Amino acid sequence: MPLVMPAQRKPYTVEEVIKHNTPSSLWVIMNRKVYDVTAFHKKHPGGPGVLLQMGGKDATAAAAAAHKSILPANLMWEFCIGYIVRTKPQEEGQADNKPPVQKKAPSPAKEPSPRSHVEKAKSEVKSVTSSAPLDGLSDVTDADSPLAKARAKNKRRSPPSFLADVERMLTRPVMPTKCQDMNLQHQKQKPTSNAQAQAERGAEEGSSPEAAAAESPDMKPERSFTTIMEEMESDIMPMSDVDAVTAPEPPPSGGLLCFFSSTACWSGRPSVVQQVAHDDKAVADGFG
Numbered sequence: 193m194p195l196v197m198p199a200q201r202k203p204y205t206v207e208e209v210i211k212h213n214t215p216s217s218l219w220v221i222m223n224r225k226v227y228d229v230t231a232f233h234k235k236h237p238g239g240p241g242v243l244l245q246m247g248g249k250d251a252t253a254a255a256a257a258a259h260k261s262i263l264p265a266n267l268m269w270e271f272c273i274g275y276i277v278r279t280k281p282q283e284e285g286q287a288d289n290k291p292p293v294q295k296k297a298p299s300p301a302k303e304p305s306p307r308s309h310v311e312k313a314k315s316e317v318k319s320v321t322s323s324a325p326l327d328g329l330s331d332v333t334d335a336d337s338p339l340a341k342a343r344a345k346n347k348r349r350s351p352p353s354f355l356a357d358v359e360r361m362l363t364r365p366v367m368p369t370k371c372q373d374m375n376l377q378h379q380k381q382k383p384t385s386n387a388q389a390q391a392e393r394g395a396e397e398g399s400s401p402e403a404a405a406a407e408s409p410d411m412k413p414e415r416s417f418t419t420i421m422e423e424m425e426s427d428i429m430p431m432s433d434v435d436a437v438t439a440p441e442p443p444p445s446g447g448l449l450c451f452f453s454s455t456a457c458w459s460g461r462p463s464v465v466q467q468v469a470h471d472d473k474a475v476a477d478g479f480g
């Protein structure tokens with residue numbers, strides 16, 4: 193029975209493994225690893241036949257389907273003699289008349305590394321911030337803008353994907369009408385112009401907020417990311433300050449009472465928080 197320690201495992205091509213398909217030399221491939229089951233196949237609890245049938249082939253799917261317990265997986269390492277490569281490192285060296293280069297493991301470039309998700313998120317943020325600014329958000333790309341400063345400030349505790357999501361949410365016009373769904377007595381923000389009221393009615397009748405905003409020139413995102421982030425931070429009021437029956441007094445500017453888990457807060461920009469507030473609607477209603 194071969195017992196090859198991980199460091200001694202060798203690279204094999206599929207072409208090499210195919211040749212080992214007889215009872216006197218029986219290899220199988222599972223999960224890109226090569227197993228020598230020559231001695232084991234006669235003792236295989238599932239019978240020697242299945243292993244003979246899979247000799248020289250990739251048995252990953254067949255073994256996974258047949259094995260119902262973790263015992264086979266725990267035993268398999270004893271029979272592992274190597275791993276699959278496309279081209280043998282020795283062959284590469286011989287072709288160039290160079291000494292063979294010993295590969296340590298299968299090429300890591302093929303497998304996405306855990307860091308690649310972080311890189312993806314970073315590039316996502318880059319693409320959001322480097323794109324042309326949208327209407328009403330001209331400070332989005334300015335390096336000295338309050339947004340850039342807020343980003344620097346929030347860098348540590350705000351994952352890049354979260355920032356990207358918030359920015360995406362802010363770069364589309366949102367109508368305040370949805371807030372009425374929340375049935376909050378404390379919602380003070382009302383349409384301030386005829387155009388806004390008209391756009392609001394349009395949204396209620398089924399047209400999209402974006403379409404309604406397009407028809408109303410004065411309906412556009414009026415605050416920058418920074419302003420909203422700062423307001424959200426400064427408006428957060430600890431639950432201990434909140435009367436359990438009556439909600440806290442709204443700030444002079446008015447706004448929407450929101451409940452983030454155990455914290456009540458006022459926000460002057462309902463559209464930013466309405467999604468979160470929706471999740472906590474039941475809580476909010478209880479205090480309404």
Ligand code: HEM
Pocket residue numbers: 220227229236237238239242243246251254255258259260261262263264265267268271
């Ligand atoms: C080194 C490789 C392998 C080892 C160490 C191994 C080990 C085992 C063990 C320990 C069992 C008993 C299952 C249990 O008690 O839970 C088993 C069952 C079985 N194995 Fe494997 N096996 C290997 C490869 C394969 C391959 C490649 C196939 C598929 C073609 C296969 C098919 C089966 C089948 C059909 C059973 C019977 C399952 C049952 O009766 O429920 N085995 N194997």
